[in-house]
Each structure stands twice: as C-alpha cells, then as structure tokens.
Amino acid sequence: xAVYTQTTMAIAxxxxxxxxxxxxxxxxxxxxxxxxxxxxxxxxxxxxxxLATFGISLSGYQDQVGPSPATLFTPSSLSGGTPDxxxxxxxxxxxxxxxxxxxxxxxxxxxxxQIGEVAQWSGSWAGTGRLVKGQLLHPAAARASTGNxxxxxxxxxxxxxxxxxxxxxxxxxxxxTITFTVQTDDNSGMTSAVTRITSTAFAAVGGEVRSLAGALxxxxxxxxxxxxxxxxxxxxxxxAGVA
Amino acid sequence: MSQLSDIRHAVAERIRAAGIDSSxxxxxxxxxxxxxxxxVVEPAPDTYIEYHGTFGAVRVQSVNLxxxxxxxxxxxxxxxxxLIDEYLSSGxxxxxxLADAITGVVAxxxxxxxxxAERAENFTRATLELAQTTPVMTCAIPVRVVLNRS
Numbered sequence: 001x002a003v004y005t006q007t008t009m010a011i012a013x014x015x016x017x018x019x020x021x022x023x024x025x026x027x028x029x030x031x032x033x034x035x036x037x038x039x040x041x042x043x044x045x046x047x048x049x050x051l052a053t054f055g056i057s058l059s060g061y062q063d064q065v066g067p068s069p070a071t072l073f074t075p076s077s078l079s080g081g082t083p084d085x086x087x088x089x090x091x092x093x094x095x096x097x098x099x100x101x102x103x104x105x106x107x108x109x110x111x112x113x114q115i116g117e118v119a120q121w122s123g124s125w126a127g128t129g130r131l132v133k134g135q136l137l138h139p140a141a142a143r144a145s146t147g148n149x150x151x152x153x154x155x156x157x158x159x160x161x162x163x164x165x166x167x168x169x170x171x172x173x174x175x176x177t178i179t180f181t182v183q184t185d186d187n188s189g190m191t192s193a194v195t196r197i198t199s200t201a202f203a204a205v206g207g208e209v210r211s212l213a214g215a216l217x218x219x220x221x222x223x224x225x226x227x228x229x230x231x232x233x234x235x236x237x238x239x240a241g242v243a
Numbered sequence: 244m245s246q247l248s249d250i251r252h253a254v255a256e257r258i259r260a261a262g263i264d265s266s267x268x269x270x271x272x273x274x275x276x277x278x279x280x281x282x283v284v285e286p287a288p289d290t291y292i293e294y295h296g297t298f299g300a301v302r303v304q305s306v307n308l309x310x311x312x313x314x315x316x317x318x319x320x321x322x323x324x325x326l327i328d329e330y331l332s333s334g335x336x337x338x339x340x341l342a343d344a345i346t347g348v349v350a351x352x353x354x355x356x357x358x359x360a361e362r363a364e365n366f367t368r369a370t371l372e373l374a375q376t377t378p379v380m381t382c383a384i385p386v387r388v389v390l391n392r393s
Contacts, residue, residue, distance in 0.1 A: 009298040019299025020391065060297045061389075093300070116361050118296075118303070118389055140300075 010092020010140060011058070012168040012237045013072060013084050015205035017140055019092070021069050021121070022060035027088060027100060029054040029131050054131040056086060056104055059122035062111060067171070069121050073109050081106065083128050085207030087166045087239045089136050095150040097139070099239040101132040101166040103209050132164040134241015137182070137224040140170060142235040149224040149238065151190055156219045157242040162211040165224075165240040169202045176230015177201040182240055184219040193223070197240075246351055247292075250306055250388050251284045253349035254358060258282055258310070261344030263330065276374035279315040280326065282341070284308055287385060294392065306388040310345060310360070313371050316378045320368070323380035331363045331382060345386055356390035 011018040011025065032050030064070045072084065084106060089099035104125035112120040138149045157163050165182045172178070180199040185192055197210050224238040244252070248271075255271035268274075268281045277283075287307035296303030312330055314323040333340040342360040349356050366382040 007295050007298070008300070008302075010300075011298065017299065017301075020297050020301040020303065022299070023295070023297045023303075025298070061303050116359060116387075118305075 006090075008091040008093070010087075010089040010097075010136075010237065012087040012140070012166075012170070012207070013058075014207035015168060015170055016067055016069070016071060017170050017237075018058065018069060021063065022058050024057075024059045025088070026057040027054065027131075028057075029127075054102060054104075054127035056088075056102075056125040056127070057122070058124075060120065062119040062121040064119075069123065072106065072123065073111070073121070084125060085166055085168065085209050086125070087136075087168060087237055089139070089239065092136065093139050095136055095139065096152040097136045099134050099136045099166075099241065101134055101164055101209060101239050101241055102127050103129055130164070130243055132241040132243040134164065134239055134243075136237070136239050137165075137222065138226070138236065138238040140168075140235060140237045142171075142233050143226060143228065144233050146227045146229075147225075148190075149226070151185075151188055151221050151223040153188075153220055154184070154222045154240070155242060156184070156216045157214065159215045161215075161242055162213045163196055163216065163240065163242055164209065164211045165197045165199075165238065166207070166209045167199045167202070168207045168237040169205045170235040170237065171205060171233075172202075172231050172235075173233040174231045175203075176228065177203050178229070178231060178234045178236065179227045180236075180238055181225045181227070182222065182238075183225055184216055184222050186218045186220055188221050190221060190223060194219075195225075247306065249351045250349065250356060250390075251308065253351065253356075254308060254310065254345060254386060254388070255282075255284050257347060257349065257358070258341065258344045261340075263339040263341060263344055267330075274373070277313075279313055279371075279377065279379065281313045282330075283311050283313070284386075285311055296389070301391045303389060304392040306356075306390070308386040308388060310341065310384040310386055312341065312382050312384070313379045314381070316368065316380050320380065324366075327366065327380055327382050331366075331384075341384060345384065349388075351390055354391055356388050359387045359389075361385045361387055
C-alpha cells in the first residue's frame, strides 16, 4: 500500500454507521513517559512507559432525524453514560481491512449552525480501556439468514494477550435476535473451528466489545459466525484483533 | 437521466411550480433560444461539485448551481430592474420570489436533496447572445444542493 488520499472510511459507533456524517477524524493514542535516569545512564535521560490512553475526535455534517450523530448527543451521555463502542476501519469495505476497536466515553459534544451552511457537529471521546488494532471480520452489510463470515488469517495471542472483538448491529428488520460467535482454527477450511467469543444476543440495534484472555496456540485463521433468528434482515459490522 | 441532470431539472421544476410569473420561461439547461424574461439553471462557474463532504459508502456531496435571471431591457432599464427586484424579493408576501421558490427539498432518484438559495449577486446590464443579441438586465442566485452520494 502506498500513501493515499483519504476518501473512504467505515466508522461504527454503537449502532451508528457514522462515516456518512464525518469528514474529519482523529484517533490519537498516547503513553506517559516516566523518567528513570540514573548515574548509570551514561549521560542520557532514560524513560519507562507509564499509563497509556487514547482519544477519538469526530466532526462533520449533522442530521437530526433518523440514524445520525444526533442520537449520540444526549446530555446523559456526558454524565456517566455507557461507554460508546467504536470500530474504525480503512477503507472498511472488505474482510481483513485494518480496524481499530475500543470503547470510549464522550467528553465533549457540539452542534454548529450557521445560516446557509450545512449543519455541522463534532464530538470527542476518551478511551476507557485498551485500544486494539485488528481487522474487519464483516464489513457493514445486510444479512437475511444465519451464516459464516469470510475466513481470514490472524496472529494468535500470547499468554499475556487477549483476543478482542467488536460487534455493531446497525439495523434490523422484524423482531428476533442475532448472536455472533468468533471462531478460530488452525486451517483455512475451519474444519475444526472453536468458538472463542460469543456476543450478547442482540434483539435490537446496539454495540458491544468482548474479549478472551490467553494464548490460542496453533490457531492461524479466524471468522465470525452470525446466527439470525426471527429477523428478516440485519445489517452489522464485526471486527477482531489481538492486544 | 443522471443524478446531476435530475437535480437541475428538479430545481427548474420548483421554480416553474411556484408560478412566480406566468411570463417567465424556466430552463434546466441553457436554451438555444428563449423568450425573455428567462431563468436558466447553470453549474457554478468555479466549483460545480464537491464530492467528498464526508467519508463512507454513503457520503455527503454538494452540487453548486447558479440560477441566472435575464430580463429584456428593450423598454427601459428601470422596468427591467424593477422586474428583477420583484424576482429577488423574498418573504411570504412575495409571490414572485425566486429564492423562496428554489429553497426546499427535491427528489433525486430514491433519495432527497436539500436545495438552498444562498444570495443574489452580479446584478448588472449585459448582452444575451442566443438566436439574436439582446440587451438584458441580469442577476445570479448561487444555489447549493446537498445530498448523499450512494
């Protein structure tokens, strides 16, 4: 891949497919540096890594009706609301596209209005917990029945790492549930697939991040399996990563 | 028809439907010839389309148009100017308002687009060259159309 001009991204925030409302995004991760310089440091300062954190800022155009950033904008979301679930992928159209997964609490929100201009909005979130870099297992698309996502390769976690997965149900038609399982295997045919993570049974739109700690020795391939009951159509995004 | 063509015809149709003046001829594209007064929907001369308003598969794009008014000056510059002023006035009592006729929501395929008349500019005398050369009074209304790009 070469340097590129950014025109397409997939940005999932809880149930919202936000990319169509966003024209600027910043995902910034930082780590504190703690000085550990001693007389044995040969005249150069030495540092140890302290606490790490990440933040997300989005801004773009607003729509006050239907699925839009306006649904994220409630006063309660600034006062102890449930953390929002993020999956940010570039370009976010194909299985195995790079994806960042995390949960974050909203810290600022603003609506900008100027006569004659397109209504705009912006919001900032502070990460709560780990930021995971992984890959898409299922780009946003509608499914009508139970099935398996495309299998892709992955690097298995070590004993001190975890497998993380994010699930976003963007829209549903009818009544029912959809449950996701993330499976891994040691072969591309997934002939001996083992379920590693099982999501909540979503009865409505929503988002969730789940993880499984520990090594998965020998595993090389991963996929999502979606089990649809009752719904005639479900549009969803799933991503997974190791950290 | 293309999406852009739909937009230009939709803007023209909004002006026709508003019935601002029974003598006004409205064109979605520059005509070969036209009886005046006339209103023509044209692409903005500088930036016609801004494709990438937002990211994603369904992204926001802006289409910039200009609705140009042509009024003949054969009788008198004053009557031509007064007629254009009538078209440029806006408000509930102004039944000939072009800005009010243009601003609204139009259907584009299965989607909709917001249409906004921004201002009026370049109120000036000019020469309109169609089948024959005609001295006119003209003015332009920049129009912004915002819609999702599928």
